Amino acid sequence: MTNPLGLEGFQHVYSGKVRDLYAPLGPDGAPVPDRLMLVASDRISAYDWVLDTPIPDKGAVLTRLSLWWFDQLADLVPNHVVSTDVPAAVAGRAVIVRRLEMLKLEAIARAYLTGGGLEEYRAKGSVCGVPLPEGLEDGSRLPEPVFTPTTKAPVGEHDLPMSPAEVEELVGADVAAEVSRLTRAILARGNEIAAERGILIADTKVEFGRAADGSGGLVLGDEVLTPDSSRFWPAAAWQPGRSQPSYDKQFVRDWLTSPESGWSRSSGEAPPPLPERVVEQTRAKYVEAYELLTGETF
Numbered sequence: 531m532t533n534p535l536g537l538e539g540f541q542h543v544y545s546g547k548v549r550d551l552y553a554p555l556g557p558d559g560a561p562v563p564d565r566l567m568l569v570a571s572d573r574i575s576a577y578d579w580v581l582d583t584p585i586p587d588k589g590a591v592l593t594r595l596s597l598w599w600f601d602q603l604a605d606l607v608p609n610h611v612v613s614t615d616v617p618a619a620v621a622g623r624a625v626i627v628r629r630l631e632m633l634k635l636e637a638i639a640r641a642y643l644t645g646g647g648l649e650e651y652r653a654k655g656s657v658c659g660v661p662l663p664e665g666l667e668d669g670s671r672l673p674e675p676v677f678t679p680t681t682k683a684p685v686g687e688h689d690l691p692m693s694p695a696e697v698e699e700l701v702g703a704d705v706a707a708e709v710s711r712l713t714r715a716i717l718a719r720g721n722e723i724a725a726e727r728g729i730l731i732a733d734t735k736v737e738f739g740r741a742a743d744g745s746g747g748l749v750l751g752d753e754v755l756t757p758d759s760s761r762f763w764p765a766a767a768w769q770p771g772r773s774q775p776s777y778d779k780q781f782v783r784d785w786l787t788s789p790e791s792g793w794s795r796s797s798g799e800a801p802p803p804l805p806e807r808v809v810e811q812t813r814a815k816y817v818e819a820y821e822l823l824t825g826e827t828f
């Protein structure tokens with residue numbers, strides 16, 4: 531398996547759109563059984579494309595934000611974080627984690643109605659089998675966070691909504707109930723903290739696993755409550771009844787859909803490189819979100 535970052539002592543396991551997974555190697559050259567390393571890149575995705583232009587420090591900012599959220603949520607749920615003792619090449623944007631048996635579902639909760647949840651609501655008056663009040667619009671706040679899990683689709687395919695029965699069939703009734711409870715509680719806690727700081731978290735995707743030896747309960751894996759795993763909206767601009775501006779990606783979206791980019795979403799062609807000003811504006815939004823939420827300086 532190639533080692534894209536040339537990390538001595540690590541085996542490349544998987545590359546997602548914006549993050550990569552590595553296995554630490556032991557002195558015998560074999561992967562250490564119960565450890566992985568998650569590496570956050572500076573890559574950014576928009577309109578289902580991974581853009582050519584990196585956003586400097588995005589990986590480091592989102593790693594630090596996720597670590598901060600794991601601490602804020604530690605009373606709610608244990609997590610997989612072991613340490614930030616990582617190679618210099620990825621210092622600040624990588625985390626050593628416990629290797630878990632990951633549940634094969636995307637645990638999504640929604641506090642505001644938009645995107646796929648809005649489409650389903652408009653068709654059925656419910657999302658993932660949960661009836662919702664009438665008259666909700668794009669961006670409406672939901673009475674309480676709703677659990678809207680999906681499958682983990684193979685690369686290149688779309689995740690599909692799962693009904694409560696399908697989740698129970700996959701993981702059993704007790705684990706299904708706990709995943710729903712925890713996912714909704716994580717989003718509720720996230721919004722309690724974020725709303726005071728001018729950010730609305732419309733929805734979020736988390737991943738749970740269990741210890742490989744089957745001991746203990748659910749462990750929160752992956753990243754948590756970052757702008758990559760969640761929709762971040764500026765609270766001051768919230769206006770139900772229209773598409774909400776993205777806290778972190780609006781500069782990218784606006785430029786890509788402007789005549790200046792020369793690009794069309796319907797072209798099927800890859801987006802052009804971003805101008806430096808859009809890169810800098812976007813970097814600044816990630817840093818701003820981190821500093822507002824954590825009270826720390828990046």
Ligand SMILES: C[C@H](c1ccccc1)n1cc(-c2ncnc(N)c2C#N)cn1
Pocket residue numbers: 544545546549550551566568569610627628629630631632739751752753
């Ligand atoms: C999709 C996601 C991913 C994250 C980062 C980069 C690429 C993929 N992923 C996470 C695991 C995983 N497997 C076992 N134990 C764990 N603690 C984790 C975690 N987190 C497998 N895939």
